[in-house]
Amino acid sequence: MDHVIEVSQLSKLYRLGEIGTGTLSRDLHRWVARAMGKEDPFLKIGESNDRTSKGSGDVVYSLRDIDFSVSAGDTVGVIGRNGAGKSTLLKILSRVTSPSTGEVRIKGRIASLLEVGTGFHPELTGRENIFLNGAILGMRKSEIRRKFDEIVDFSGVERYIDTPVKRYSSGMYVRLAFAVAAHLESEILIVDEVLAVGDVEFQQKCLGKMGEVSKGEGRTILFVSHNMAAISTLCRSALILHNGRIDFTGDVNAGIERYVRSSKSATGAVDLANARHHVCNFSKLRSVTLMDEAGVVTSTLFIGKAFSLRISFELFEDIRNLEIGWCINNIQGVTLVGYVSPWEGFQTRFDKGSHEVECTVPFLQTLPGTYYVTVWVKRMGERIDDEVERAIEFEVLSRDLNGSVTYFDKYAELNTFQHSSWTQINSLSS
């Protein structure tokens, strides 16, 4: 197949810390080094970009020696944790910034949607902004005029088309902006999580439009998202970035599988030494570990599957009526469900020393999303002795349940579900 994008040895370097202080002296330093024919002194100390560990150097590689290529008509999902270099890659591809080393070769016109509504002017009307935004994205005036009706129709804000966009609701604003972008005529389209905005109906419409673009019109799409559901429906292949390097390229499902697995163990086991503890009169929580049904340490769980939580703690004295408990909170902090050891008839007599217990839940009830675990220990019927809130964060995915994913996303206000059986009692058709 024909390659439309080829990336070779691409690196991007960022200087950490405050830019602007000491740059003059650094520039001089650099300039002297270059004049003497040496390598740039600040290029050497670059290290891989791991945001969780504090590096010693003040220069990091956001991307390092990236090599890949994309064939015409392919749809590639770019996956990676925050700070993996996804946005940097997209910025380089869309020429917003330039690489530190390496080269990108592109065939055809490239359009990027790193953000919708760039360059919208609040004082101008919807109509004027369609033209302005279209031109910023690289369309000719005649092209916009030809597609104008289609754009307005897609956005669904026809009634307000001659109103200044500052009077628009934020949803209408985004609709109009996406509509312009979606009608760009380009061989390559780069999209960065713009779908995170707008209501569900419009999100579906955008996804549909993008699918149409890639399948019907045979355009090449690079799509960055944290929404695995959207990636798996839209994309054929996946590109996983990890700390600025390519971790995987290939089939999308294999990619998602690998990504989900690799994000396991990363935060699946948490040492609570630095966490905020409670009074700790006779006990102290040491660590918590989350495991999936196969016993693999993970921070990603699947809805409806079994999982377990291991809790390590230390007792400073013998306790005869110990209660160990934990609960799941959603990101708003609402407690959804709790698990308490004596309720299940678990032992309550513990001797002084270190202990580790495991609690297995046969069926994960929370809907896809991000949740937290809060853990505590106390004497039964007394006040909490040690408690760590948000001890561990985990993500619930739904990919394994009937293969349907987006179904759950529509109920943002629901948190948990239970299995129920459905029977048809009556039906009158006319």
Place this chain on the structure above:
Amino acid sequence: MTPKKNHEQWDLRIRPNSPLFDLHLKDVWNYRDLLALLVRRDFVSFYKQTILGPVWFFLQPLLTTVMYVFIFGRLAGLSTDGLPQPLFYLTGIVAWNYFAECLTKTSSVFRDNANIFGKVYFPRLIMPLSIVVSNLVRFGVQFLLLICMLGYYAFFEGFKIEVNAYLLLLPVMILIMAVLGLGSGMIISALTTKYRDLAFLVTFGVQLLMYATPVIYPLSTASPSVKGIIAANPMTPVLEGIRLGLLGKGDMSMASLAYALVSSLVILLTGIIVFNRVEKTFIDSV
């Protein structure tokens, strides 16, 4: 999915460095519609939600003229080469405003548009160009005001109009102002992305520069010791030339105009080169 070496025709190559004189001018031409729309945007958004609307285009130079007449004309008693004071000052203000606006707006173009520049690619040169063209529209409107004022003085005050062949050089003078403002603005804009301090100096510097340009005084009254410095300023022949063409009094030679044209073109070229170098990575440092 490994890159294979081939020698096909690629439409675009993104590399860390491009040749020094790769000015993307063809790219700029492709985006000419954007330029037009940006100018329109500037014009429309200028007077939206103001009561007086486009009248502000006239009001601002008029009020400044009144102030100058009072301070420099009456209080300080500076010479105006025998020309009516309002006409003398208005000519200077209209011309100087155009240059100064081009310079200050262009010099902050990276900061003002960091949001757009960080999200979409288009030839960055379009932005400063749109500033120069937008201000040209404004300059045109204000120039009309100047003509009206000239007419008023001719009819009611008995001012003898001495419009002469030098007025034909007006397009050249406008070009010099635009090129000079654009060029020096771009040089400053490129520097300010790294050394933010310069941004504070710009407004101050433009003000100082105004006094080094015959805006509120004619070149003929400058003492010989400073005349050399003032004549080295490429804006000097422009202002003197406009007065010469329009009002019949001014100290401009063709040689000085040629000097201004050449030096401003050199500044423009430097500006474009510096600007193009900075535009590639500025978003990382803003």
